[in-house]
Amino acid sequence: MIEELPRPAPERDLDGLGRLLVDAVESGAAVTFLPPLAMDRARSWWQKVLDGAPGGSAFLVAREGDRIMGTVHYQPAAAPNQPHRAEVSKLIVHRDARRQGLGTQLMIALEAKARAQGLTLLTLDTRRGDSAERLYARLGWTTAGVIPDFALNPDGSYHDTVIFYKRLR
Numbered sequence: 001m002i003e004e005l006p007r008p009a010p011e012r013d014l015d016g017l018g019r020l021l022v023d024a025v026e027s028g029a030a031v032t033f034l035p036p037l038a039m040d041r042a043r044s045w046w047q048k049v050l051d052g053a054p055g056g057s058a059f060l061v062a063r064e065g066d067r068i069m070g071t072v073h074y075q076p077a078a079a080p081n082q083p084h085r086a087e088v089s090k091l092i093v094h095r096d097a098r099r100q101g102l103g104t105q106l107m108i109a110l111e112a113k114a115r116a117q118g119l120t121l122l123t124l125d126t127r128r129g130d131s132a133e134r135l136y137a138r139l140g141w142t143t144a145g146v147i148p149d150f151a152l153n154p155d156g157s158y159h160d161t162v163i164f165y166k167r168l169r
Contacts, residue, residue, distance in 0.1 A: 016068035018043030030127035088124035
């Protein structure tokens with residue numbers, strides 16, 4: 001079941017998001033952190049993101065019972081001349097639920113939420129070569145470009161990031 005995360009987030013949801021982020025990092029996902037990631041740091045990061053999110057932000061979670069199995073969110077652009085767009089971040093699916101269409105479902109739900117809020121342009125980035133790159137292309141996102149050596153991998157090497165956009169009109 002995909003739903004909007006209540007805000008302020010209940011303690012159990014902060015714990016669930018923390019566990020999801022730790023799982024993503026441990027399984028090699030490029031989601032800001034390098035392993036090892038302690039649960040308290042992951043939970044604290046989510047708390048800070050949720051507390052600092054501007055109005056109009058959307059945080060979606062996919063639940064299996066009480067367990068958060070996936071998430072994605074967007075934050076609207078802060079610039080006064082960009083009220084039509086938002087930045088998508090942290091599409092994360094627990095490794096137990098990958099390759100079952102949950103990432104697709106989360107992105108479709110997020111795009112629908114953005115349309116309902118009157119947004120007409122979304123942007124995001126992902127590590128070049130990841131399965132997420134193929135997912136976004138399948139969902140009709142357009143590659144805007146590639147930035148080389150954008151972030152560190154756990155082994156100390158760098159990876160490129162691919163910038164995508166999608167018009168929602």
